[in-house]
Amino acid sequence: MKVVIIGGVAGGATAAARLRRLDESAEIVVLERGGYVSYANCGLPYYLGGVIKERSKLLLQTPESFRRRFNVDVRVKNEALEILRDKKQVRVRRLQDGSEYFESYDKLVYCPGAKALRPPFVQEGARIFTLRTVEDTFAIDDCIKTDDVKSAVVVGGGFIGLEAAENLTERGIKVTLVQLEDQVMLPFDHDMACILHSKLREKGIDLRLSGKVTSLRGEGGGIVAEIEGKGCVRADIALAAVGVAPETDLAKKAGLSLGIRGAVLVDAHMRTSDPDIYAAGDAVQVKNCVTGKDTLVPLAGPANRQGRIAADNIAGIASVYKGAQGSSVMKLFELTAASTGLSERAAREAGYAADSALLFSPDHATYYPGAKNMTLKVVFDRADGRILGAQAVGFGGTEKRIDVLATAIRAGFTAEELTELDLCYAPPYSSAKDPVNMAGYVIGNILRGTVRQHTWKDVEKLADDENALFLDVQTRGEYDAAHLAGAINIPVDELRGRMGELDKGKTIYVNCYSGLRSYIACRMLSANGFKCSNLAGGIRFYKVVAEGGAYDEVSRHLCGMANV
Secondary structure, eight states: EEEEOOOOOOHHHHHHHHHHHHOOOEEEEEEEEHHHHHEOGGGGHHHHSSSSSGHHHHEHHHHHHHHHHHEEEEETTTTEEEEEEETTEEEEEEEEOOOOOEEEEEEEOOOOOOOOEEETTBBOOTTTTTTTSSHHOOOOOHHHHHHHHOOOEEEEHHHHHHHHHHHHHTOOOOOEEEOOSSSTTTTOOHHHHHHHHHHHHHHHHHTTEEEEEEEEEETTEEEEEETTTTTTEEESSSEEEOEEEEOOOHHHTTTTOGGGGOOOETTTTBBSSSSSEEESSTTTEEBBBTTOOEEEOOHHHHHHHHHHHHHHTTOOOOOOOOOOOOOOOEEEETTTEEEEEEEEHHHHTTTTEEEEEEEESSSSTSSTTTTEEEEEEEEETTTTTTTTEEEEEETTHHHHHHHHHHHHTTOOOOHHHHHHOOOOOOTTTSSSSOOHHHHHHHHHHHHHTSSSSOEEEEEEHHHHTEEEEEEEOOHHHHHSSETTHHHHTTGGHHHHHHGSSOOTEEEEEEEEEESHHHHHHHHHHHTTHHHEOOOOOHHHHHHHHHHOOOHHHTTTEEEEETTT
């Protein structure tokens, strides 16, 4: 059997290695247009920042190492030009000399990946870059070194944009980050993204949200980015990181069935509409395992699994790909930001009766030195308590909690089942009630009606409700530092003796710093006949949204020494 694989990196290289492990006799040929067949794609921004210092560290396998270990014929700088399905051949061009040849196959694995988008507003220029390949990375690095780059504009606030902004900043370059939407990291809900906004600004990055770039061009030895209604930004270099699109021109010309944004349609075995052609990686359409709907998930983990599954099926093992949920993590300076499944926004758009629980929890026991808090948002379906998604921003152990919740989502767990998880505990690593367990308890309280909650988005309309009374149960010092306009301050430990100061005819909207003491206050009030609601995330989270989102309608309700 002869198998030709178009494209290396995650999907193609994995398919080649797996197939060899399953079939020692197969003839395997990998055609890679670029100069590198298997490289650390996700590590490219960290080379720019100097975290990864040697270029060789980015290369996971070379054609020579693939040949030695797996007996795979890897041909870099060989571009597949056409798939001739009727002849079961691929027309190939050798990029070094322009000559062409035909390569036959019994089975074909199509793994071209995705291409960095270059929108019409981006003009060609020596100092305007994308960051998708090893060659892109080296070109940016060479420019920084040879041209003494001091400033950069990054257009786009996704993974690549944020990681590039961080690493360029760490290299001493002044960065302006322009994002079309009103938040970075669209897999996150806006309120969680506000934590990232604050960190970017704290590190000196000029963050321009809701900025529509209309022109990005070279000018006078540098670049100019024009932003609609907001003037222009000048810098030494620019990086366009506005997303990727499936690179499926060959598939389209070959008549393979295509789906969302031209992605290749595959079945659960990664087989295309041609039974002898499989596809994997960023170029394929898959199912979202939470909603069951079609989607694109251009991430390394799914690409690796899909490449493996394609190889299994070619070798006679009926492996099945059951969909992706988009689990991801990124470093942003000292912070770790991770997510899995659906955001609250996405869950509601998908038709779920979605709600969320917000926790501000220490990563380990607070009496053990070094404990730091993380913000954890868990999205659930009010209809049945099923966990739909989660987001977390924090420090140590942040991705661990999202990994646990990713597993819970895949298993179809409800909030009640989160409380039953038997998770590791020792003071340096967690608490006896892990934040994941706590999320289950909080959601259970919401579903049972043990506590009502309101969010930062509700405060503005409540401020105009004459039947609403804001109660702040922080200490006096905390209240002076930050509180909602018009809130009465009764510390939680004084509440039982001072309930007579509250009007039972009104609904009491309670807050503390993080949402825990205000929950306790709500239980006291409810037991004494008051109608009450707890501010999810507390005044701390409200302040994060006010500062990170720069929303006047939010900020104007925040008073005290920490007012923004």
